[in-house]
Amino acid sequence: MTDQSTDPTKLARRFGTPLYVYDLDRARAARRDLFAWLPEGFEVFYAFKANPHVDLVRALRTGEGPTCRAEISSTGELAAALEAGYRGHDILYTGPGKTPGELSEAVGQGVGTFSAESLSDLQHIGEAALAHRTVVDCLLRINSATASATTSIRMTGAPTQFGIDSETVAGLAPQLRSVPGTRLAGLHLFSQSNARDEDALIGELTHTIAVAAAIQEDLGVELRLLDIGGGFSVPYAQQGGRDAYPKLRDELAAALDVHFPRWREGTPRLAVESGRYLAGDSGTLVTRVTNVKVSRGKKFVIADAGINTFGGMSGLGRLMPVTVHVPTDAETEKASLVGPLCTPGDVLGRQIELPANLRPGDLLAIPNTGAYGPTSSLLMFLGRPAPVEVAVSGGRVVSATRIEHARTPVERGPR
Structure with a gap:
C-alpha cells in the first residue's frame, strides 16, 4: 500500500494543484532494470530532455549498482547536471x-x-x-x-x-x-x-x-x-x-x-x-476539476492542468488521449478532459473514460507522467503558474519546488 505521506492525492491537498509527484525509488528501479536488459559493461546516458529535475537526475546518478551518465543539449541542462553532482567527464553534450x-x-x-x-x-x-x-x-x-x-x-x-x-x-x-x-x-x-x-x-x-x-x-x-x-x-x-x-x-x-x-x-x-524509460513511470500528475459543462450533448471536464502543464508532446500527436486513475469499482462515463487555457487546443483527452459525476474540487491522477512534463510544455502560455513538483523517496518528501519565470534586464544579447 502506498505510504499515505507520499500518496499523490494526499500531497495535492497539501501542496495544491496542478501537481507532479516523482517517485525517485521508481526511477532507480527503472535504471536497475535497464542495466539488467543490457550486456555487461554497457554504459547508460540519461537524456535530460525527458526530465531535468535535479532530484530525479541525482537519483539516477547515485545509489547501488551501475549509475547513469548525463546526455545534455543546452547550458540549462548543463547547470542541472552540475547541480546534481555530475562532473564534466560524465557528460555527453x-x-x-x-x-x-x-x-x-x-x-x-x-x-x-x-x-x-x-x-x-x-x-x-x-x-x-x-x-x-x-x-x-x-x-x-x-x-x-x-x-x-x-x-x-x-x-x-x-x-x-x-x-x-x-x-x-x-x-x-x-x-x-x-x-x-x-x-x-x-x-x-x-x-x-x-x-x-x-x-x-x-x-x-x-x-x-x-x-x-x-x-x-x-x-x-x-x-x-x-x-x-x-x-x-x-x-x-x-x-x-x-x-x-x-x-x-x-x-x-x-x-x-x-x-x-x-x-x-x-x-x-x-x-x-x-530518457522516458528511466523517468516515465516515476511521475504522477494530479489535477483538480474546476468545472463541468455540457455542450450540444457532449460533456467537458475542465481541469487546472492543461497543455501548459502537460503538453510538450502534443504537437507530435503523442499526447491524446491521456488516461486517469479510476477505482476498479467506480462508475465511469465518456467525457473530454480539457485544461484552463483560452484556446480550443487545450485538450488532454477527447471522450475518454472518466469517473462519473465529477464535481468541481475533485482530483484526477494521470499516470506515467515522469517524462516530457513541465519543461516540455507550453509553460509560460497565458502566464499561469507552473505546477508544483514534489520528489519523494522512501516514504518521505525529498523536495517541493516550482519553476518561476521572471523578466530580467539583459546587458547584451545571447551568444
Missing part, C-alpha cells in the same frame, strides 16, 4: 545548434565529450576547445541511409538536421579526422524513440551496430566509444508498465561479437541512452 557561447561554457565547465552533427559542427567544437587550450573527444552522429524498425519518431534515413549522412562519411573522413581541438572518439547513432516492441528495438539496435562497423571502416579510425541510441518504451500518460526486454542482452552480444569482436575487452566501450 549533443544537439544540432550548439552556439559558440554555449560551447565555450561547456568546455570551460570541463565537458570532455561532444556529439558532432556535421563537419562544421565538429569545427565549431574544436574552435571552442582551442580557445580553452584543450582537446575534446567527439562522437560523430550518423544519419544512416537505412533503418530497420518502424517507430513513432524516426530520426534517420531522410534529410534531417541530425547527424552526418552515412554515405558521405568516407569522402569526409580525412577532414573529420583532422579538425584541430578534437579527437575522434567514436560514433553516436540515434535512430528512433519509443520502439513498438522488443523485436523492433532489437532489429533497430542490431542494425545500428552493423552500420557503425561499416562507418568505422570508412573513417579508418578504431572506435573507443559507440553510443547506439535508445528506443526503450514506457507508456506516456497511459495506464501500464515499462516494457521488458528479456532477449535484448543476448541479441546485442551476438551482433557485437560479429561486428566488434573486441567489445568484451572494452574496445569499443558501448553505450545506450534513454
